[in-house]
Amino acid sequence: MNDNIARAAAILQARIFYCEARDYWRTEQAEEALNILLARPTSSADTGYLVRNALSDARKKLVRRAAIYGTHAPAIDWLENQSHDDFEALLVETTDLLVRCLDPQDQCLLELAFVGAAANELAKASHLPVPRARERLSRARTRARAAREAA
Numbered sequence: 001m002n003d004n005i006a007r008a009a010a011i012l013q014a015r016i017f018y019c020e021a022r023d024y025w026r027t028e029q030a031e032e033a034l035n036i037l038l039a040r041p042t043s044s045a046d047t048g049y050l051v052r053n054a055l056s057d058a059r060k061k062l063v064r065r066a067a068i069y070g071t072h073a074p075a076i077d078w079l080e081n082q083s084h085d086d087f088e089a090l091l092v093e094t095t096d097l098l099v100r101c102l103d104p105q106d107q108c109l110l111e112l113a114f115v116g117a118a119a120n121e122l123a124k125a126s127h128l129p130v131p132r133a134r135e136r137l138s139r140a141r142t143r144a145r146a147a148r149e150a151a
Contacts, residue, residue, distance in 0.1 A: 001041040001042075002041065002042060002043060002044055004043070004044060004045065004046065004047045004050060005037060005038070005040075005041050005042075005043060005050065007047045008037055008047045008050040008051045008054070009034060009037060009038065011047070011051050012030050012033050012034045012037065012051060012054070012055075013034065013116065014115045014116040014117075015030040015115075016030045016031055016034070017114075017115060017116050018114065018115040018116075025062070028062060029055060029058045029059055029062055030055070030058070031058075032057075032058035032061055032062060033051070033054035033055045033057070033058040034054070035058075036054045036057050036058055037050060037051075037054040094148070097147055097148060097151055098110065098144055098147065101143075101144075101147035101150075101151075102140070102143060102144060102147065105126075105136075105140075106139075106140035106143060106144070108126075109122060109126070109133075109136055109137050109140045110137075110140050110141065110144060112125060113137055113141075119133055119134045119137070120133075122134075122136075122137060
């Protein structure tokens with residue numbers, strides 16, 4: 001597999017991880033894009049180009065699928081009663097708590113870690129040595145846990 005394909009796949013996997021609980025459409029789009037991307041493992045195009053085109057192709061596929069499904073959809077009444085309200089409410093409460101209780105640097109580190117950034121990526125983003133970035137992330141997580149327990 002080409003290095004650009006591997007980097008593009010990592011970007012799409014981070015997008016799936018980040019969007020999974022928030023946005024079903026974007027998660028589905030990223031999963032389809034990953035399938036499209038991995039179907040051509042020898043492509044040597046630029047990483048950004050690969051991600052953009054795979055997401056575009058996935059969007060087109062999902063729009064076609066929605067159009068077909070919309071005209072031939074079976075009646076599924078029980079789906080209307082299912083929701084993620086409890087999870088979404090917890091996510092909003094937790095996010096609000098972290099915004100109120102943590103400084104912006106901690107928020108940034110936790111957000112990057114949440115989307116799957118490795119310690120070396122955190123170090124590069126914050127212009128720190130890797131051990132120091134790990135230490136800061138650990139301390140940010142400790143402060144976040146303490147804030148959650150105090151609330």
